[in-house]
Amino acid sequence: MFMIELKTPFEFIEELIVTIEKTRKRKKLRQQDLCDLAGLSIATYQKFIYQKKISLISLVQVLYALDMISNLEGLIAYDEIQSLDDIREAANKNPLPKRVRK
Incomplete structure (x- = not known):
């Protein structure tokens, strides 16, 4: 049996901040440097870091x-399959190739 661990929005944002801060530090950028690159005020960035608030x-x-835009790809991907019946139908349309013994 497996268990799906769901994160609260607050926990998700905290993890996002940790990832962003680690990336910023790995790239040897000060917060001000990052803000200059992103076109943000330091107040906006620090509000994100300390109050967990930022506009999209x-x-x-x-x-x-930070060259992390690929992290958002999952948010804009659209999954065509909506139900178990859709999954079964998709599997029937594209069956796996059968193994052939020689």
Whole structure:
């Protein structure tokens, strides 16, 4: 039996901040340097870090500045399969190739 661990929005944001801060430090950027690259004020960035509040556009600007935009790809992907019946139908349309013994 497996268990799915769901994170609260607050926990998710905390992890996002940790990842962003680790990346910023790995790139040897000060917070001000990152803000300059992202076109944000230091107050906006620190509000994100300490109060966990940021607009979506500001977050995207930070991710672009850190070369982390691929982290958002999962958010904009659209999954065509909506139900178990859709999964079965998709599997029937594209069956796996059968193994052939020689």
